[in-house]
Amino acid sequence: MIVARGRVVPVEVLIGDLWTVPPAGALSAVRTFVAALRRAIEPDRAPRTPPRLLITSGPGYALKTENVDAWRFEAAVRASLPAEELLPELLSALALWRGPAYAEFADEGWALAERKRLTELRLRAVERVAEARLALGRAADAVPELDAHVTEHPWREDAWRLLALGLYRSGRQGDALAVLRRARETLVSQLGVDPSPTLARLETDILNQDSHLALPARVEAGGVWEEAAAVYGRVVGGSRARIESSVGLLRSLAVAGGGGLEAARRHRLAAVVAAEELGDPDLTARVIGAYDVPAIWTRADDEAQAAAIVAAAERVLPTQDHPSIRARLLATIALESRGSREAPRLDEPRLDGPRLVGQRRVSASRAREAALEAEELARGLDDPMLLAFALNGDFMQTCYRSGLAPQRAAIGTELVALSQRHNLFTYEVLGHLISMQAACATADHTRADEHAQAADALAVRHEFPLVAVFTRWYAALREDTPESYRAAASLLDDAGMPGLSDGLLPLALAAHAVRHGEPIPVADYGPHTRGMHGSPPPGLLLEAYSALTVHQARQSGDLRLLAKAQAALAPAADEEAAGSGLLTLGPVADYLN
Numbered sequence: 001m002i003v004a005r006g007r008v009v010p011v012e013v014l015i016g017d018l019w020t021v022p023p024a025g026a027l028s029a030v031r032t033f034v035a036a037l038r039r040a041i042e043p044d045r046a047p048r049t050p051p052r053l054l055i056t057s058g059p060g061y062a063l064k065t066e067n068v069d070a071w072r073f074e075a076a077v078r079a080s081l082p083a084e085e086l087l088p089e090l091l092s093a094l095a096l097w098r099g100p101a102y103a104e105f106a107d108e109g110w111a112l113a114e115r116k117r118l119t120e121l122r123l124r125a126v127e128r129v130a131e132a133r134l135a136l137g138r139a140a141d142a143v144p145e146l147d148a149h150v151t152e153h154p155w156r157e158d159a160w161r162l163l164a165l166g167l168y169r170s171g172r173q174g175d176a177l178a179v180l181r182r183a184r185e186t187l188v189s190q191l192g193v194d195p196s197p198t199l200a201r202l203e204t205d206i207l208n209q210d211s212h213l214a215l216p217a218r219v220e221a222g223g224v225w226e227e228a229a230a231v232y233g234r235v236v237g238g239s240r241a242r243i244e245s246s247v248g249l250l251r252s253l254a255v256a257g258g259g260g261l262e263a264a265r266r267h268r269l270a271a272v273v274a275a276e277e278l279g280d281p282d283l284t285a286r287v288i289g290a291y292d293v294p295a296i297w298t299r300a301d302d303e304a305q306a307a308a309i310v311a312a313a314e315r316v317l318p319t320q321d322h323p324s325i326r327a328r329l330l331a332t333i334a335l336e337s338r339g340s341r342e343a344p345r346l347d348e349p350r351l352d353g354p355r356l357v358g359q360r361r362v363s364a365s366r367a368r369e370a371a372l373e374a375e376e377l378a379r380g381l382d383d384p385m386l387l388a389f390a391l392n393g394d395f396m397q398t399c400y401r402s403g404l405a406p407q408r409a410a411i412g413t414e415l416v417a418l419s420q421r422h423n424l425f426t427y428e429v430l431g432h433l434i435s436m437q438a439a440c441a442t443a444d445h446t447r448a449d450e451h452a453q454a455a456d457a458l459a460v461r462h463e464f465p466l467v468a469v470f471t472r473w474y475a476a477l478r479e480d481t482p483e484s485y486r487a488a489a490s491l492l493d494d495a496g497m498p499g500l501s502d503g504l505l506p507l508a509l510a511a512h513a514v515r516h517g518e519p520i521p522v523a524d525y526g527p528h529t530r531g532m533h534g535s536p537p538p539g540l541l542l543e544a545y546s547a548l549t550v551h552q553a554r555q556s557g558d559l560r561l562l563a564k565a566q567a568a569l570a571p572a573a574d575e576e577a578a579g580s581g582l583l584t585l586g587p588v589a590d591y592l593n
Contacts, residue, residue, distance in 0.1 A: 010060040069096045077125045083135035090129045130162045139169035154186045157196055168206050176206050240283055243274050247290040254293040261496035269305050272312050281319040288313050289328025292389040294430040298338045298399050298539035301499040306336040323377045330374035334393030337367035339537050364400050371397040384422040391415055400538045403571030405441035405579050408434055425462045429455050433470050437581035469495050473582040482509055502526040508583040514551050515586055534561050540580035547577040547585040566592055
């Protein structure tokens, strides 16, 4: 009952959890157990009065209480508070632990997922305590607990980062570097993986005594932000209001890029989970649909979280009749299903963190249907922002085959015009970036230059730092030298967009090598590896993947693969393999001979 977090547990599920082979009187036995449990948890309830805590609902029972240590702990770990308020909350939350979660039920199937989730949250709580101490200038206090933490859990790279930073801020630069070396050796020997770029950058920054490692001084704007957040916590009422109103903050964080974008992704999913757990489908639909952040890249930064959002949207969609809400849910499905090419699956593994039951991937055809329906609904309503959101979903689903740059160009043109009429700055930027990409695909660099400049001007005026990532990469494409691509790649380090950054520089250098008759470099191409060898996923790099596959099939003499890749490229015969606006392999016609 506690694991269900207030949701109804059908009697059949309880019977299955209690007995491997249910006896003949299983249903009566469960009712007897429930009656005894009710007497135990509500000893003062008068006879024949309805229970308040363990209630009967439909086909089963639900436990309606907030007085659960695990729930209080989870709320503290997910709290967004200033460091001075968060630290005591987290320490109190950790004090609630009295051993492993559900230790007496360790072998029960129903407890396994909850044990894993709570254990992950406990580890994160330890790290958040360290983060709060570092933010408060108490680095020396953070070090001992972090040292024990990484020893017991050596795969947690963020803990290694915090330990090294704590040592550095304690005046122990040598020890900080030694910790990072120990992290590298541990990760390689135990997991067979290299440290993340974040750890590598930290080592370089410590060697250089980079100024950003010092405890940042509080600036006036930061004080205003913290004071506003504190007032928000006092003024905004119940959990429903907090959940719904938080989405506006998450939208602002997302366009800030870097850590803001990462935090927005994480907390957005938590907000959706919280809304679902309240059992309010209307609230859930509003929380999902309100996150109308413009998206330009056609690969998700976190595919598991994107799948979880899509699953939640699909679950709540049948409960919504209002065309505006339906359009937002459908646009969300189209956006978060970017790159979809698999049929629906209902057996996806659950997330390690906030969980959504019934998670699945959505087929490409379903995602396109959602995009078209969202656009149709939006065009029938007098809501420019909704139409812009729906067009963004439509854009994400115009990469399922090659040769669709004209469709994307039309979407970009409409977005710019719509946004200029209604003062939608973020979507105006999106329209210019889409138009820039489409112009690259048709080798119309004069028009692409104009859109890149317009996007940069809007980004400066409205403080959209992520725009420079795309316009700088476009400038690198125009120059088309290894040095220009490496310079552009430096902007990806703190952008918070792994779906874009992972493997992009090696891919750009491979494209440059092909263009200039050089061997393709041996490198880690990350998520692009399959695309380069005949399995290109839908997206803005589809033509580039297919061109690279043609090149390699020619080199190897693989006529079957060559024919397959050329067939995929044929619809784009009059275009350039440059539709991403980031890198180019030149005219598609060169690969169709």
